[in-house]
Amino acid sequence: MSELLSQEEVNALLQSIPLQQEAAPAKPEAKPTPTRYRKRASRYDFKRPNRISKNVLQSLHFLHERYARNLALDLSAYLRTISDIVLLSVDQLSYAEFLMSLPETTCINVVKIVPQGGTLAFEVNPTLVFAVIEKLMGGSSETPTLNREITPIEQALIEGFIDMALKDLHDAWRTIGETRFELDRRETSPQLVQIVAPNEIVVVIVFEVKVGQTSGMMNLCIPAIYLEPFAVELRQEHQTDITTRMTEADYRRIDEVIARAVAGLSADLCRQRMTIRQILALKEGDLFPLGADLHQSVTVSVEGIPKFRAVFGARKGRKAVRIEAPIVDEEPEPSSEGGEGFQALETGSG
Incomplete structure (x- = not known):
């Protein structure tokens, strides 16, 4: 008959059981469990399905970035003030x-989409509306925030800005298809404009002007x-960055904006140095020498930058200068020959 275990030996055996269970994980690592390769699930909201792919949204972002730049140039020329338009989100x-x-x-x-059919909504914040109208009427753009409806007269005044914005939108969309945007009607309450059902998905492009x-x-x-007919063209636009491409219409628009820019011209006859005592002693009828020969060439500057050499003279009883040659790195010798063709240019008294 086998020998019976004492109580101390039984307790030692019981204490050794958890120690063996804890030591078990110290064995060589097992193969990775399949849970590491499980595909992660993503939430899907059936109330807001994503009908537009990321590539199409990215193409719309590039397309309307260029639209914002072109509209900013036209708006600056239209209002004769510095304007800037930034695309915030798509x-x-x-x-x-x-x-x-x-x-x-x-x-x-x-706005109607022609000839594809359908309509879109083009909203302009009242703060921007009142600022544009203020500039059109000759005031400053620093207008207080007005919490009131836009009157019919103000709607007629803002129509020029709306037409210009739709024309630039047509030029921007020309790269993906022949599409025109025609104004259908104007409203002052958003609830009166139902272009689609309330639960339909729309793409909202937000600009800060x-x-x-x-x-x-x-x-x-x-x-x-209404974007589905353009899906193929928009995906192609995503593959090639449209911001690096300039069409002939873009070059013509830039030329037109530059041609309407106003620059100041000035012709320096001389720059005489005088003391403060001499300046304070000047009175009506005093004469002082210019220190320069009238037959000598003068410098004509554009916005303070020397650009031309000219000859001083008169035309039809007014002071004038005749452009002789542009100023380049290697300036030509000043011409002393006279001639016709004086261009009227007001100069400072001296």
Whole structure:
């Protein structure tokens, strides 16, 4: 008969059992469990399905970045003040959410998409509307925030800006298809504009427009269903960066904007140094020498930058200078020959 275990030996055996269980994981690592290779699940909201791919949204972002730059140039020339337009975001959401994001009273325009069919919404924030109207009427762009409806007269005044914005939008979309945007009607309440059902997905393109010291928002709402015919062209635009391509229309627009720019011209006859005592002693009828020969060439500057050599003279009883040659790195010898063709150019008294 085998020998019985004492109580101390039984306790030693019981204490050794958990020690063996803890030491078990110290064995060589087993093969990785399949859980590391499981595909992660992502949430899907059936109330807000993503109908527009990321590539198409990226193409729309590039497309309307160029649109913002072109419209900023035209708006600066239209208002004769420095204007800037920045593309803030391109998002897809339901049409009801877009309407809820707008103020109760605003300038919202229904625009037809021709010839593809359909409509889009073009909204201009009241702050921007009043700033543009103020500049058009000759005031400053620093207008106070007005919490009131836009009157019919103000709607007529802002129509020129809307037409210009739609024309530039047509030029921007020309790269993906022949599409025109025609103004259908204007409203002041967003709830009166129902271009699609409230639960339909739309693409909302948000711009920030700065006119002088005043800034306002501008929103372009395009239903996703009307973007489907352009899906192929927009994917192709995503593969090639359209911001690096310039069309003939872009070059013509830049030439037109530059041609309308105003630059100041000045012709320096001389620059005489005098003491403060001599300047204080000057009175009406005093004469002082210019220190330069009238037959000598003078410098004509454009915005303070020397650009031309000219000859001083007169034309039809007015002081004038005749352009002789442009100023280049190697300046030509001043010409002393006279001739006709004086261009009238006001000069400072001296």
